[in-house]
Amino acid sequence: MNRDNSRTDQEDISKAFEIVKHFDEAVLYEKSVKSDNYGLYFLIRERLNKYLIVTQEQQYSKNVEFSGREVETDSYSILKCELNSKNAAALRSTFDFTKPVLIGKENSYGFGDRLGNAGPAHLRAVRNTGFKPVLAQQSIRELDRTNRTAQEVMDAATWAVFQEGYTDGFGADADHLKTTDDIDRMVGAGFTMFTIDPSDYVVNDAQTMNKEKLEKAYYELPWDDLKSEPMQLMDHYSANELSLPSGTSLEPDEEDIYRGMVKYGHVLNHARKMTDYLNSTYPDHPAEFELSVDETDQPTTPFEHFLIGGELNRLGVELASLAPRFYGEFEKGIDFKGDLDQFKKEYEQHLAIAERFGGYKLSIHSGSDKFSVYNVIGSLNSGAVHVKTAGTSYLEALRTIAQAKPKLFRDILEFSLKRFEEDKKTYHISADLKKIPVPARLKYEELVYLLDDNHTRQVLHVAYGSVLSGSEPHAENFKEELMYTLQKNEKLYENNLLEHFKKHLDPFN
Numbered sequence: 001m002n003r004d005n006s007r008t009d010q011e012d013i014s015k016a017f018e019i020v021k022h023f024d025e026a027v028l029y030e031k032s033v034k035s036d037n038y039g040l041y042f043l044i045r046e047r048l049n050k051y052l053i054v055t056q057e058q059q060y061s062k063n064v065e066f067s068g069r070e071v072e073t074d075s076y077s078i079l080k081c082e083l084n085s086k087n088a089a090a091l092r093s094t095f096d097f098t099k100p101v102l103i104g105k106e107n108s109y110g111f112g113d114r115l116g117n118a119g120p121a122h123l124r125a126v127r128n129t130g131f132k133p134v135l136a137q138q139s140i141r142e143l144d145r146t147n148r149t150a151q152e153v154m155d156a157a158t159w160a161v162f163q164e165g166y167t168d169g170f171g172a173d174a175d176h177l178k179t180t181d182d183i184d185r186m187v188g189a190g191f192t193m194f195t196i197d198p199s200d201y202v203v204n205d206a207q208t209m210n211k212e213k214l215e216k217a218y219y220e221l222p223w224d225d226l227k228s229e230p231m232q233l234m235d236h237y238s239a240n241e242l243s244l245p246s247g248t249s250l251e252p253d254e255e256d257i258y259r260g261m262v263k264y265g266h267v268l269n270h271a272r273k274m275t276d277y278l279n280s281t282y283p284d285h286p287a288e289f290e291l292s293v294d295e296t297d298q299p300t301t302p303f304e305h306f307l308i309g310g311e312l313n314r315l316g317v318e319l320a321s322l323a324p325r326f327y328g329e330f331e332k333g334i335d336f337k338g339d340l341d342q343f344k345k346e347y348e349q350h351l352a353i354a355e356r357f358g359g360y361k362l363s364i365h366s367g368s369d370k371f372s373v374y375n376v377i378g379s380l381n382s383g384a385v386h387v388k389t390a391g392t393s394y395l396e397a398l399r400t401i402a403q404a405k406p407k408l409f410r411d412i413l414e415f416s417l418k419r420f421e422e423d424k425k426t427y428h429i430s431a432d433l434k435k436i437p438v439p440a441r442l443k444y445e446e447l448v449y450l451l452d453d454n455h456t457r458q459v460l461h462v463a464y465g466s467v468l469s470g471s472e473p474h475a476e477n478f479k480e481e482l483m484y485t486l487q488k489n490e491k492l493y494e495n496n497l498l499e500h501f502k503k504h505l506d507p508f509n
């Protein structure tokens with residue numbers, strides 16, 4: 001049932017303000033006010049807690065989906081509802097705009113939110129930029145490390161769009177999925193964008209194999225599953241000139257083709273299996289796909305991309321976006337390192353290849369703080385792009401803590417420093433602990449400057465799981481204190497995020 005007849009008029013807002021007066025120290029999130037044929041809905045903050053208020057003016061039975069405490073005011077009967085999962089589900093069935101949608105090939109920006117409270121600021125930052133927001137972007141790894149469920153992540157996005165009255169549609173990215181179990185988990189929570197991570201199937205050794213070895217491995221690929229034959233594929237990629245819309249052409253030799261297929265043959269197969277699984281198991285579930293080969297040892301060459309794009313096309317796998325491993329260093333939480341001219345040259349080739357095989361978006365993973373790269377992409381002004389950020393919002397939360405409660409920030413930093421050797425293991429970073437000042441020797445007001453130091457940023461970045469999971473000794477209370485302090489300093493946090501994301505989004509306009 002589509003009940004998305006949401007509206008807001010001045011009368012609704014006045015009514016909401018009037019109702020809010022009945023609560024102690026409560027403020028109204030004005031943009032959240034919505035009404036439908038059954039009543040009025042809005043979000044308030046009472047002291048440090050947020051509540052959904054639902055009026056029960058006409059037919060009490062209509063709003064039974066929501067659960068809360070009944071409160072009588074002079075003229076209205078209302079429900080004061082906690083922001084729990086049941087009420088988030090009720091809200092999604094009441095207002096379509098609080099459910100994720102497919103974004104397709106429009107420019108989009110991914111805002112990972114590991115704390116679940118940055119969404120409203122993300123939406124403000126993205127408004128009027130031409131980018132569609134992708135909220136609820138969380139990988140299986142992030143879920144496990146932060147000890148959150150996929151449903152919690154989705155619910156946080158629902159509350160954020162409701163609070164901001166953001167009715168233009170948002171995507172929800174189930175990021176870095178490796179197995180069909182991962183798919184089940186994320187479909188269940190209502191995610192709509194599925195990022196397939198085939199990194200377990202990339203044969204990085206192909207990089208150093210000699211031609212003889214490559215040839216042997218090439219013939220041993222699962223050709224039945226690939227619905228092709230060794231000679232046929234070889235002919236296809238060597239006989240035809242691989243021209244690109246950009247006017248350049250690729251001229252792979254036999255060895256390039258062997259190497260490309262040996263490296264990515266199993267990836268193609270895995271991508272097809274994952275998309276087939278989702279489409280056949282959940283035929284009614286809206287889904288769009290990204291393939292991410294960003295976590296490989298070597299950059300994806302234009303020919304390798306051509307091979308992946310061409311073969312997926314032939315196998316009928318339709319992508320909304322693809323994340324190559326781009327040239328240069330995309331380390332976590334800091335700007336790009338490398339030759340920007342070279343990046344630009346290769347990016348243009350990747351663009352041309354994406355265009356040739358259906359115009360899918362190029363997806364920039366580890367997109368946090370890659371300002372120089374955004375300038376390049378913005379200046380090209382062609383093709384569609386998806387950018388993924390996550391850790392950078394956590395760092396803005398820590399900036400807020402450093403400003404509002406420096407002692408807590410210092411505790412988190414000292415803890416993160418101790419965790420570094422262990423926590424850095426799965427990340428691409430280059431931080432050097434020797435270059436970070438001893439936190440205890442800094443004055444409280446100096447601590448915040450560490451958020452602009454690349455070494456400190458990376459140390460804080462990789463420790464997020466240990467800080468937030470609640471299961472590490474000495475860190476049991478960090479998350480609670482963090483959330484409390486951010487809630488108390490909501491405006492400051494929001495401004496930090498807005499200012500920071502302006503730097504992420506401006507280069508594209």
Ligand code: ZN
Nearest residue numbers: 292294365366
């Ligand atoms: Zn990635």
